[in-house]
Amino acid sequence: MKSEISDMKSEISDMKSEISDIKSEISDMKSEISDMKSEISDIKSEIASIKEDTKLIPLIQQAVSEVNAEVIATRDTIERIEETLRGHDVTLDLLSRRSIDQEAALKRIK
Structure with missing residues (x-):
């Protein structure tokens, strides 16, 4: 039984490690998404400027x-x-x- 508990603890530890890795990846993705949103905002601003210039x-x-x-x-x-x-x-x-x-x-x- 101790062996099973030890195995379960090991599995739980592995799961926690995997969860931590997933959280880190999610955090990185959020950062990338934020950067993309910023770039999209800049592009929209440039497009608006081009539209204004085109009117001239x-x-x-x-x-x-x-x-x-x-x-x-x-x-x-x-x-x-x-x-x-x-x-x-x-x-x-x-x-x-x-x-x-x-x-x-x-x-x-x-």
């Missing part, structure tokens, strides 16, 4: 479109100014030649 895309596209229109209008204006300046250069060249011709004619008259 149409506004950014509109702003880019408006800037492109202004650039095109400015380019057209610059091209017109350059064309006018080329015309003025020709006119100035003709006027300078006339002035030189007139000065030469005046020198001959004197």
Whole structure:
């Protein structure tokens, strides 16, 4: 009988050890689950931030479109100014030649 009691005590001791191991594993699992919850919370926060940023895309596209229109209008204006300046250069060249011709004619008259 003592032997049976001793065997039962040994089995109980083994069971307690196994229970302790299981509790430790459960504790580790709880810790991992807590870490996962924290990571999920961070991911949700990042997703919310991305959604907010995504809402701005149409506004950014509109702003880019408006800037492109202004650039095109400015380019057209610059091209017109350059064309006018080329015309003025020709006119100035003709006027300078006339002035030189007139000065030469005046020198001959004197």
